Amino acid sequence: MKDKFLETIKEALEVEDVEVKLEDRLEDFDSWDSISRLSLIALLDENFEVEVADAEFDETETVGDLFNLVKKRIA
């Protein structure tokens, strides 16, 4: 699931050629903005059937934080 999640993040942030790690901070990606957030919402719905609210994105620091949130929501 972790690999699928990291692929989802890469697709949403349009950084397919970059290695994304759980400890990476979302705001360090130039492409992390309100527009890539929409892509991520669509991809999380499509790949995991999970909804993440705008305020939850705001509170999320790292890719790993978001991974844990999604994992918890699937379980």
Next chain:
Amino acid sequence: MAELSFENIGISAMAGAVPKQIIKNRDYTEHFAKEVVKEIVDKTGVEERRFTTASQTSADLCFAAAEQLFLDNEIDKSEIDILLFVSQTPDYRMPATSISLQHRLGLHKSTAAFDISLGCSGFVYGLSVAYAYANMPQVRKVLLLDGETRSKVYHPKDRKTGFIFGDAAVAAVIEKQNTGTSYFSLNSDGSKSDLIKIDAGGYRNPSNEETTKEKVVDEHGNIRTDEHGYMNGADVFNFVLREIPKNIKQTLSFANTELGDLDFYVFHQANKFMNDYLAKKLKLDIAKVPSSIHKYGNTSSVSIPITIVDKLKDQLNTPKKILLCGFGVGMSWATAVLATKHIKISDIVEV
């Protein structure tokens, strides 16, 4: 549960009006850099929009659409018993704009006229009211006017909303016809009223010096006043994904219809990304999903009927089954499965 059905009521004619002034979004770079604008336009798909002039209103656009409708269809105005005006950009806070339109259009004083204040769901809601009146034995024709000047609602220095919205209007006549049965599902969730909102200028937070001041509203440096609209795009999208496919399925089940039985699916034109994803999620044949988002942007309640007038002209001459689905500010959402016989659609007029 607001699930309604109507036998043998239909839309007989439609006409649209848009302002002459075309805003080409990729050149709309007064407040944001070209690269920022490009990213927004690529995602939202809004290439162009129409903006009214400072003195032009939704009612003016509705008036032009209605005049065209009368011209092309030889409608006996004395047969219009009900006039509905759907808008959240009325001429005045009082009186209701529909009443001034009764006079401007030369309709009889015995015409019932009132406004319906809804946004993106407004056309489907307005249509349900029109069908309900048209269903009455005494009512001959209902004139449904739907107009918006959303260009005046959002601030050009707020990139979250400044490139999406435009102005347009549509007029439609609803009357008894042997169409078969049409179905409506109407829904509301006021707990999410702060997802799309204008905070001030009503009676809860009246207009004052403070509410008209421009201020930076977020860490991205977006600027607006409290009397401009704001939108939480991410949570609106979450809401749409959660509620809309579900509501469409419920409405189809109520209508005893399969998705594949429908000729067209006409959605509120929110933005291209959201609409494309919705179509993908519902596994719709994209050839049956008309879109006008590139040309007129998001015109709130008008986006569904202006898409019909722009894209389905000459395609509704024979009986069809079409799905309409509007969703947004409120939050308010509505789905309809319409049986149509022959909708005469006029060319869109520019005013």
